[in-house]
Amino acid sequence: MSPVGDPKQLEVFVRRKAFHAANGGQREVLRDFSLTLEAGKIHALVGPSGYGKTTLLRIIIGLDRDFEGWVRLPPETKIGVVFQEPRLLPWRSVLDNLKLAAPLAAVEDLTKLADDLGIGDHLHNFPGELSLGQARGVALARALAIAPNLLVLDEPFVSLDEALARRLASEVAMLVERRLVTTLLVTHDIDEAIRLADHILLLGRRPAEIVGNIDVTLPRRAMTADYAAKTKAQIGAILAETSV
Amino acid sequence: MLLRLLSLLLLIALWQAASMVAASRLLPPPLAVLAVIGREAHSHALYFNLATTLARVAVAFTLAMLLGTIFGIWMGRSATFNRLGDPWLVILLNLPALVIIVLAYVWLGLTDVAAVLAVALNKFPNTVVTIREGARALDPGLEEMATVFAMPWQTRFKHVMLPQLAPYIAAATRAGLSLVWKIVLVVELMGRSNGVGFEIGSAFQLFDVALLLAYALPFVGIMLAIETFLVQPFERHVSRWRPKAA
Numbered sequence: 001m002s003p004v005g006d007p008k009q010l011e012v013f014v015r016r017k018a019f020h021a022a023n024g025g026q027r028e029v030l031r032d033f034s035l036t037l038e039a040g041k042i043h044a045l046v047g048p049s050g051y052g053k054t055t056l057l058r059i060i061i062g063l064d065r066d067f068e069g070w071v072r073l074p075p076e077t078k079i080g081v082v083f084q085e086p087r088l089l090p091w092r093s094v095l096d097n098l099k100l101a102a103p104l105a106a107v108e109d110l111t112k113l114a115d116d117l118g119i120g121d122h123l124h125n126f127p128g129e130l131s132l133g134q135a136r137g138v139a140l141a142r143a144l145a146i147a148p149n150l151l152v153l154d155e156p157f158v159s160l161d162e163a164l165a166r167r168l169a170s171e172v173a174m175l176v177e178r179r180l181v182t183t184l185l186v187t188h189d190i191d192e193a194i195r196l197a198d199h200i201l202l203l204g205r206r207p208a209e210i211v212g213n214i215d216v217t218l219p220r221r222a223m224t225a226d227y228a229a230k231t232k233a234q235i236g237a238i239l240a241e242t243s244v
Numbered sequence: 245m246l247l248r249l250l251s252l253l254l255l256i257a258l259w260q261a262a263s264m265v266a267a268s269r270l271l272p273p274p275l276a277v278l279a280v281i282g283r284e285a286h287s288h289a290l291y292f293n294l295a296t297t298l299a300r301v302a303v304a305f306t307l308a309m310l311l312g313t314i315f316g317i318w319m320g321r322s323a324t325f326n327r328l329g330d331p332w333l334v335i336l337l338n339l340p341a342l343v344i345i346v347l348a349y350v351w352l353g354l355t356d357v358a359a360v361l362a363v364a365l366n367k368f369p370n371t372v373v374t375i376r377e378g379a380r381a382l383d384p385g386l387e388e389m390a391t392v393f394a395m396p397w398q399t400r401f402k403h404v405m406l407p408q409l410a411p412y413i414a415a416a417t418r419a420g421l422s423l424v425w426k427i428v429l430v431v432e433l434m435g436r437s438n439g440v441g442f443e444i445g446s447a448f449q450l451f452d453v454a455l456l457l458a459y460a461l462p463f464v465g466i467m468l469a470i471e472t473f474l475v476q477p478f479e480r481h482v483s484r485w486r487p488k489a490a
Contacts, residue, residue, distance in 0.1 A: 063388050079392060087389040091407040091485040100403055101393045126485040146393065 009039040009150060009182035010077075012060055014069035017052070029055050030067070031207040037150075040180035042173065042219075044193035046235070047203030053186045054084075056208075057154055060184070073150070080148030080181075082156040086139040088127040094138050095123040102145035110145055117141045117171055133164045140172055144181075151176060151183040157192065169196055173220055194231050196220065202235060204242035212238040272454040280458035289443075294462060297428055297440040300356070304363035305424045309416065311364075312371025317409070319372065320379020329372075336369040345431055354435040363427045370423065371416045378412030410482040417475055425467055 017030040029052040037043050045053055058064040060071055061081050073079075088097050098110045114120045117137040119130075127135055136156060143151060156172075157165035173196050176183050187193055193200050198219050202212035214234065218227050256274055263273040272280075284290035319326040319333075345362045352358035382405065390400045432441025440459045447456035 061392050063391065081389075081392045083385070083389065085385065087385050089386065089403060089407070091482070092403060096403075100395065100399055103399075128485060128487045142393075 009074065010037040010060065010184075011035070011072040012056070012069070013071075014056070014059060014067055016069070017055060017059065017064075017067040028207045033069075033207070033209060035201070035210070037182050037184060038199065039182050041198040042176060042183040042185060042196055043199045043201060044185045044187055044197035045201050045203060046187060046190060046193045047208070048239075049188060051203045051206070052208040053203060054154060057152055057184070057186055061152055077150050078146055078148045080143030080146050080151045082136075082139045082143045082151075082153045084155045084158065086127070086132075086135040088135060088138055088142075090127050093124050093126060094119060094130070097127065097138060098142050098145050101142045102147075105145050105147070110141070113141045113144055113175075114138075116175065117168065133160050133168070136160060137168060140168065144172075144175055147179070148181055151181045153183065153185045155187055156185075157187075157189075165192070166195075170220075172196075177220070190232060190235055191228075194228050194235075195223065200231075200235065202238055202242075204239060211242040270451070270453050272457070277454050277457045277461065280454045281462060284455075284458055290459070290462065293438060293440050293443050293459065294466065296438050297425075297432065297463065298466065300360055300363065300428050300432070300439065301421075301425050304360045304428065305367065305420055307360070307364040308367035308371055308424065309413075309420060312368050312416065313375050313409075313413065315368075316372045316375025317379045317405075320376040320382075326376070333369050333372055336365070337373070341366045341427055341430065345427075345434060349435045356436070359428075359431045359436055362431055363424055366427050367420050367424050371420060374412050374416040374419070375409065378409040382408050407482065410479075414475065414479045414482070418471065421467060421470065421475070425463065 012033075012035045014030040014033040016028065016032075018026040018028045021027045033052075033056070035056070045056070047053055055064065059067055059069075061079055062071070088094075089100065092100065094114070095107075095110065098105070098114070099107075102110070111120065111123065114123055114137075117140055119134050119137040119141065122130060122134055122138075127138065130138065140153075140156060143153075153172075157169055160168070169192060175181075185193070185196060194216065198216055200212070200214040200216060201210050202214070203209070204211035212235065214231065216223075216231065218224060260273055263271045263276075281290065315329065319329050344365050348358040348362035348365070352361065386404050386408075387400075390404050395404070428439070429441035429444060432439035433445040436442050440463050443459045444456050447453070447459070
């Protein structure tokens with residue numbers, strides 16, 4: 001892990017998180033789970049579905065407080081979130097959606113951000129008039145509009161076509177790199193994690209634990225096909241060994 | 245629009261025909277009613293009574309909608325409050341309008357306050373039930389989004405919650421206007437000395453059907469106009485974001 005003295009953006013420790021099952025029993029999702037995010041870096045949390053990725057994310061962003069443990073954020077952390085579904089206000093225009101989330105942002109900045117994410121022409125449309133890819137773009141713009149110091153992305157590129165997903169992802173990576181936003185990307189797509197992250201955290205076993213922690217030494221634009229393939233093989237080996 | 249107009253004309257024609265067959269002062273022809281309307285308008289009695297009734301409708305309706313919406317949201321959002329309030333609601337819903345009106349007059353006297361309160365109390369439980377449905381159907385995903393983005397409560401209320409409740413508020417408004425004005429007439433008949441309801445009561449005692457219709461029809465016209473020129477445009481405005489059906 002990172003050496004002592006490194007600025008930590010976020011530490012989370014979950015002693016226990018369980019859900020009530022329909023049969024009256026409890027289903028434990030997380031136990032003695034800890035996670036640290038390094039300031040200004042992109043972290044990808046990778047694992048098959050059903051391993052508590054979304055649960056962990058909801059704990060981090062404060063939507064789920066029904067657990068034993070703690071979340072430690074620097075004071076006045078602004079969290080920008082992109083949910084799996086865009087969750088836009090359908091009765092407000094794209095621009096109003098951005099403004100309502102980021103009332104302090106200047107309209108020029110919002111317009112610029114929208115341009116960067118390819119939705120500049122749709123600022124005055126309602127979300128219902130957008131394609132899924134465009135709606136995802138708006139959700140990303142909204143999360144970035146508040147100038148977050150922690151960005152949490154829950155499968156933000158899922159069910160988009162490959163080219164669009166790549167384009168959006170690289171736009172986001174560029175914006176995040178430029179502003180040094182600590183980022184947590186939850187994904188089940190290993191290639192996406194390798195393309196975007198500085199650190200890849202692999203989730204496995206039940207209750208979930210981090211079974212692998214891979215530092216990407218050649219992240220993003222420095223990435224080579226050879227390095228990507230090697231990393232992928234490494235991840236595949238760990239997952240094969242630990243998935244039940 | 246044209247079809248609606250045509251259907252209205254057909255109704256008037258049927259009325260004319262029936263009055264000719266009956267040839268009785270108990271079913272006056274349309275023109276005779278129009279003449280009475282003209283007479284009442286000339287003496288300003290029509291305007292005064294219409295305005296009085298309209299004012300009572302407006303106050304009672306506003307009161308019932310405002311309180312009904314607040315309690316509806318509250319009961320839709322809180323299971324505890326819903327369990328507490330539900331028996332009261334069932335009682336109010338099943339209390340005949342007449343009972344509420346008589347009790348209001350007995351307890352508060354034959355006053356405008358009693359009249360308006362009685363009407364509002366009749367409409368209130370329907371509003372609560374309708375808005376409660378809306379509050380139960382609020383999207384939890386949007387609420388979480390608002391929480392995560394730390395939206396202040398004013399923003400959450402105006403931009404997240406109200407737009408979701410708008411169809412329910414429109415339904416409550418539509419059902420409410422017709423209910424309120426009908427009950428206002430009864431209240432006026434029983435305990436006020438002015439307003440459309442009072443005039444209709446006088447007409448009843450004289451068996452003057454022409455006078456009765458001369459007051460009832462303009463008021464129906466006004467309520468129709470409110471529905472067409474206020475409620476419907478409002479509904480269209482708040483639902484403008486919905487993709488139009490092809």
